[in-house]
Amino acid sequence: MKTWMNSYVVRRLVRAVYAVLLLMGAVLPSCLKCHAQEYPYFVTYSQEMEEPGNLDIESFDVAGSPKGGNSFLGSDVEFEYGATGWWTTEFYLDGQATANESTIFTGFRWENRFRPLPGEHWINPVLYVEFEDTSADKTLREVVGHDGNDDLIVPNWLARQDKEREIELKLILGSNVHGWNISENFIAEKNLAGDPWEFGYAVGVSHPLKMAASAHECVFCLEKFQAGAEMYGGLGDADGFGLHLTSQYLGPTVNWTASNGMTVGFSPQFGLNGYSVPVLYRFSVSYEIQQFLSHFHRGGGQ
Amino acid sequence: MIGTAARRFLVLLIVALPLALFATSDGAWLMKVPARDREKVNPYRDQTDAVAAGRRIYVDHCAHCHGDDAQGTKKRPSLKSARVQQEATEGDLHWLLVNGNRGQGMPSWTKLGDPQIWQVIAYVKSLH
Numbered sequence: 001m002k003t004w005m006n007s008y009v010v011r012r013l014v015r016a017v018y019a020v021l022l023l024m025g026a027v028l029p030s031c032l033k034c035h036a037q038e039y040p041y042f043v044t045y046s047q048e049m050e051e052p053g054n055l056d057i058e059s060f061d062v063a064g065s066p067k068g069g070n071s072f073l074g075s076d077v078e079f080e081y082g083a084t085g086w087w088t089t090e091f092y093l094d095g096q097a098t099a100n101e102s103t104i105f106t107g108f109r110w111e112n113r114f115r116p117l118p119g120e121h122w123i124n125p126v127l128y129v130e131f132e133d134t135s136a137d138k139t140l141r142e143v144v145g146h147d148g149n150d151d152l153i154v155p156n157w158l159a160r161q162d163k164e165r166e167i168e169l170k171l172i173l174g175s176n177v178h179g180w181n182i183s184e185n186f187i188a189e190k191n192l193a194g195d196p197w198e199f200g201y202a203v204g205v206s207h208p209l210k211m212a213a214s215a216h217e218c219v220f221c222l223e224k225f226q227a228g229a230e231m232y233g234g235l236g237d238a239d240g241f242g243l244h245l246t247s248q249y250l251g252p253t254v255n256w257t258a259s260n261g262m263t264v265g266f267s268p269q270f271g272l273n274g275y276s277v278p279v280l281y282r283f284s285v286s287y288e289i290q291q292f293l294s295h296f297h298r299g300g301g302q
Numbered sequence: 303m304i305g306t307a308a309r310r311f312l313v314l315l316i317v318a319l320p321l322a323l324f325a326t327s328d329g330a331w332l333m334k335v336p337a338r339d340r341e342k343v344n345p346y347r348d349q350t351d352a353v354a355a356g357r358r359i360y361v362d363h364c365a366h367c368h369g370d371d372a373q374g375t376k377k378r379p380s381l382k383s384a385r386v387q388q389e390a391t392e393g394d395l396h397w398l399l400v401n402g403n404r405g406q407g408m409p410s411w412t413k414l415g416d417p418q419i420w421q422v423i424a425y426v427k428s429l430h
Contacts, residue, residue: 217358
């Protein structure tokens with residue numbers, strides 16, 4: 001019952017992916033030139049901003065079996081919009097399903113990313129500000145403070161009583177070197193109820209399997225794949241900064257971009273200490289609608 | 303109270319910012335390209351396969367702003383203009399695709415990687 005292959009979680013995962021594909025299927029007929037080219041990260045943000053006017057719809061899912069608790073599936077749907085060349089805004093809806101417990105909507109998040117420097121540099125900084133209003137969240141889109149296995153075994157009925165209204169700040173640093181993307185995130189999160197600042201980090205590195213594009217359309221050619229690795233974890237809080245009693249994860253990650261522009265990603269991520277969930281399986285589906293608002297204009301979206 | 307030096311700095315900032323933004327529009331980005339970047343040569347120049355690949359990348363990433371036939375749209379410039387086809391070198395275009403021109407809505411395309419950037423340039427330059 002406690003393996004990630006728990007049939008309840010698998011059923012929920014299949015339904016979540018099915019719902020996202022249905023949503024994207026509804027969008028597709030009016031959007032034949034949708035295209036996304038994403039780095040294969042699940043937790044780490046890169047320096048890339050959404051192109052101005054484009055809307056990226058993404059679903060991120062994570063399945064895990066915490067020690068001493070029930071298997072779960074955390075899901076979020078994200079709507080990421082390129083407001084300008086230097087400002088991207090994103091809205092998230094979060095939910096989770098826990099075996100033998102319940103399936104619940106856990107809240108929303110709204111984040112904004114700003115790229116302060118024009119041009120491309122060796123290291124490109126991006127500033128990230130997020131407000132979130134969640135409870136019983138299991139999407140694990142970041143790990144901060146002393147987040148760990150024990151937070152994920154609290155029953156949903158109890159966890160829902162703990163409302164988390166938080167401000168999260170990130171310094172995102174990213175570099176592109178000879179086809180490699182290297183991204184580092186430094187995270188500070190503050191519960192507005194008065195808890196101390198909590199800290200975390202995420203690091204990702206990736207490379208396309210082939211750099212140059214083929215002259216002819218292809219489906220499973222190497223240029224459609226990006227692979228890499230991701231590592232992230234907590235760094236304690238203002239009362240005790242460091243790795244003591246924090247969870248840490250590391251895993252390979254890969255994504256594939258289909259000919260119609262849909263990108264599918266997968267990553268098994270392994271807990272590096274006893275405070276972490278042993279394994280997390282992450283899945284993503286994303287779809288980019290280019291010049292989203294033009295689809296509402298007469299003759300637009302062509 | 304703000305000191306004289308600080309007041310001068312503020313005035314300079316207020317005047318310089320709009321000027322800087324204006325200066326980067328309408329092709330002024332060309333003035334910012336360093337000489338060593340301007341002289342870069344496209345390793346895919348005149349390669350038929352590269353032009354075809356560049357066409358595919360263009361359709362996926364560029365056509366929604368610059369038009370299917372690269373003639374431009376209401377808000378975005380044509381890539382068949384004299385500025386792009388004659389005035390700008392391959393190195394200039396590479397610099398623009400790497401650095402973008404964010405104030406004018408042109409993002410950086412480093413995520414494509416150098417080979418694909420050069421392939422797009424091969425395609426764009428084939429449109430003259």
